[in-house]
Amino acid sequence: xxxxxxxxxxxxxxxxxxxxxxxxxxxxxxxxxxxxxxxxxxxxxxxxxxxxxxxxxxxxxxxxxxxxxxxxxxxxxxxxxxxxxxxxxxxxxxxxxxxxxxxxxxxxxxxxxxxxxxxxxxxxxxxxxxxxxxxxxxxxxxxxxxxxxxxxxxxxxxxxxxxxxxxxxxxxxxxxxxxxxxxxxxxxxxxxxxxxxxxxxxxxxxxxxxxxxxxxxxxxxxxxxxxxxxxxxxxxxxxxxxxxxxxxxxxxxxxxxxxxxxxxxxxxxxxxxxxxxxxxxxxxxxxxxxxxxxxxxxxxxxxxxxxxxxxxxxxxxxxxxxxxxxxxxxxxxxxxxxxxxxxxxxxxxxxxxxxxxxxxxxxxxxxxxxxxxxxxxxxxxxxxxxxxxxxxxxxxxxxxxxxxxxxxxxxxxxxxxxxxxxxxxxxxxxxxxxxxxxxxxxxxxxxxxxxxxxxxxxxxxxxxxxxxxxxxxxxxxxxxxxxxxxxxxxxxxxxxxxxxxxxxxxxxxxxxxxxxxxxxxxxxxxxxxxxxxxxxxxxxxxxxxxxxxxxxxxxxxxxxxxxxxxxxxxxxxxxxxxxxxxxxxxxxxxxxxxxxxxxxxxxxxxx
Numbered sequence: 001x002x003x004x005x006x007x008x009x010x011x012x013x014x015x016x017x018x019x020x021x022x023x024x025x026x027x028x029x030x031x032x033x034x035x036x037x038x039x040x041x042x043x044x045x046x047x048x049x050x051x052x053x054x055x056x057x058x059x060x061x062x063x064x065x066x067x068x069x070x071x072x073x074x075x076x077x078x079x080x081x082x083x084x085x086x087x088x089x090x091x092x093x094x095x096x097x098x099x100x101x102x103x104x105x106x107x108x109x110x111x112x113x114x115x116x117x118x119x120x121x122x123x124x125x126x127x128x129x130x131x132x133x134x135x136x137x138x139x140x141x142x143x144x145x146x147x148x149x150x151x152x153x154x155x156x157x158x159x160x161x162x163x164x165x166x167x168x169x170x171x172x173x174x175x176x177x178x179x180x181x182x183x184x185x186x187x188x189x190x191x192x193x194x195x196x197x198x199x200x201x202x203x204x205x206x207x208x209x210x211x212x213x214x215x216x217x218x219x220x221x222x223x224x225x226x227x228x229x230x231x232x233x234x235x236x237x238x239x240x241x242x243x244x245x246x247x248x249x250x251x252x253x254x255x256x257x258x259x260x261x262x263x264x265x266x267x268x269x270x271x272x273x274x275x276x277x278x279x280x281x282x283x284x285x286x287x288x289x290x291x292x293x294x295x296x297x298x299x300x301x302x303x304x305x306x307x308x309x310x311x312x313x314x315x316x317x318x319x320x321x322x323x324x325x326x327x328x329x330x331x332x333x334x335x336x337x338x339x340x341x342x343x344x345x346x347x348x349x350x351x352x353x354x355x356x357x358x359x360x361x362x363x364x365x366x367x368x369x370x371x372x373x374x375x376x377x378x379x380x381x382x383x384x385x386x387x388x389x390x391x392x393x394x395x396x397x398x399x400x401x402x403x404x405x406x407x408x409x410x411x412x413x414x415x416x417x418x419x420x421x422x423x424x425x426x427x428x429x430x431x432x433x434x435x436x437x438x439x440x441x442x443x444x445x446x447x448x449x450x451x452x453x454x455x456x457x458x459x460x461x462x463x464x465x466x467x468x469x470x471x472x473x474x475x476x477x478x479x480x481x482x483x484x485x486x487x488x489x490x491x492x493x494x495x496x497x498x499x500x501x502x503x504x505x506x507x508x509x510x511x512x513x514x515x516x517x518x519x520x521x522x523x524x525x526x527x528x529x530x531x532x533x534x535x536x537x538x539x540x541x542x543x544x545x546x547x548x549x550x551x552x553x554x555x556x557x558x559x560x561x562x563x564x565x566x567x568x569x570x571x572x573x574x575x576x577x578x579x580x581x582x583x584x585x586x587x588x589x590x591x592x593x594x595x596x597x598x599x600x601x602x603x604x605x606x607x
Contacts, residue, residue, distance in 0.1 A: 029492040031522025033143040043078040046071035049339035057248040068352040070295030072337035104141035107152035126476035127460030133483035139495025153293035160286035161307030172274040291333025374440040388502040401458030423454040509599035518543040520601040525550030537566040541574040572605040
């Protein structure tokens with residue numbers, strides 16, 4: 001016990017345990033977010049594809065841009081929530097939120113471990129505490145199936161990638177004959193080329209099978225069409241599509257069997273090579289995390305580029321074999337967890353890059369009192385929101401930490417140089433890129449959370465310069481207070497946080513986005529459950545499905561999404577997003593409001 005109490009891991013363990021307990025006790029106070037329903041419909045489609053693809057050669061599509069998101073994380077959450085539901089009497093929605101929050105705790109741990117690479121323990125913990133207590137992050141941690149999870153897997157990919165190349169595991173061919181080595185390399189190259197060729201050329205094989213079957217159905221007597229006609233005795237009695245599907249499925253199963261058998265042979269040959277298994281294990285976690293990060297959001301490879309740069313800087317050309325293996329495993333992990341890629345891996349991946357870089361979001365973005373299209377936001381959008389949505393100490397600490405780091409780099413301190421380069425590559429250059437290109441953004445800046453960790457690392461640099469532990473602890477405690485107090489005041493809507501530079505949430509009201517995910521509809525539903533008479537008809541503006549998830553079954557919900565309307569409504573529920581609380585039934589009496597810091601999030605009216 002004494003050894004544990006003195007452990008350097010104790011502070012982060014306490015932080016994670018306390019955070020988990022808070023999360024568990026407050027879990028059911030967070031409402032579902034606007035996008036979740038669609039994301040888990042997409043997750044269900046993606047999961048179904050694992051059965052439809054080998055049986056019919058088809059995948060389940062949503063028919064919209066959700067297909068261009070990788071479904072890796074939402075599939076994990078969907079399966080995990082169903083499993084937990086067998087033992088925990090919470091709703092599926094709340095269990096999803098629990099998994100999101102645990103993902104955030106993993107994010108905190110990964111950030112702490114990254115900090116420790118360049119900062120001492122107290123400074124690392126201080127930076128982590130400042131990071132973990134940001135109301136913006138804490139609030140998103142319960143309701144976002146996209147942004148915090150992507151940040152988490154991005155950090156994991158970077159952390160395990162750097163660890164993989166801290167030392168370089170080399171493969172020894174001592175004791176093996178030159179003939180065996182040549183055979184091994186040739187067979188490995190052929191295996192790699194054949195596997196990637198068979199999978200990447202899926203659309204070519206599909207088109208080829210289509211043309212052969214149609215030729216056979218038309219009576220073509222050349223070799224392959226006649227062979228198909230002899231195998232498919234009923235080809236002239238049914239539509240060609242029936243046999244096109246059957247032969248394509250036969251191709252998929254033949255390819256899978258070839259992959260398994262050839263992979264077994266290659267691995268059996270390589271097991272004779274000294275350290276080959278240890279070599280694979282050294283890069284496996286990093287590569288899998290990178291593949292999954294890419295299968296969450298298309299910007300995942302950015303973490304891989306930083307890992308590659310580190311490997312080349314540290315080991316030069318000696319790292320090339322390991323980097324090749326790293327890239328191959330990452331591609332396999334991405335492919336296996338993203339069914340949309342299966343019919344056309346290259347084409348669909350390029351399409352996803354294009355769609356995500358020009359994301360066609362149809363809503364309007366409220367910024368400084370004006371509504372913009374997401375593609376027409378001003379260049380001041382990101383700098384202003386970064387300045388007013390993180391707690392007040394963050395940017396002062398960043399500026400001071402950056403100055404200290406630049407000075408250290410000038411003095412040729414290696415840790416300072418690494419941190420400076422990391423901050424430039426990971427935060428400053430991407431930030432400038434987003435601003436200059438006016439990348440489409442909406443819902444404030446949640447899509448770019450992944451570039452913010454270096455900002456908090458710079459805070460750690462400041463903490464490290466204070467040499468007295470008691471003073472360090474006091475300063476850290478003082479600087480995290482704004483986040484803790486702000487989060488408590490806004491709970492369970494921490495994600496709408498604005499700092500005092502804009503006058504808090506009240507100062508941002510009607511000027512910037514607040515409850516843009518409509519999570520306050522859970523609280524509105526709870527009020528209706530207690531106060532609405534049986535079978536009351538209710539008109540709902542905005543995310544109707546959120547209110548419907550929580551209200552009593554007898555209450556009748558109507559909205560613009562419904563085909564029918566009622567003659568009279570007992571209540572009207574409207575979010576303040578897009579000023580719907582003002583424009584919907586403007587003359588109705590407001591009988592209940594959900595507010596924080598004087599800002600209205602949702603109103604309930606009686607017409």
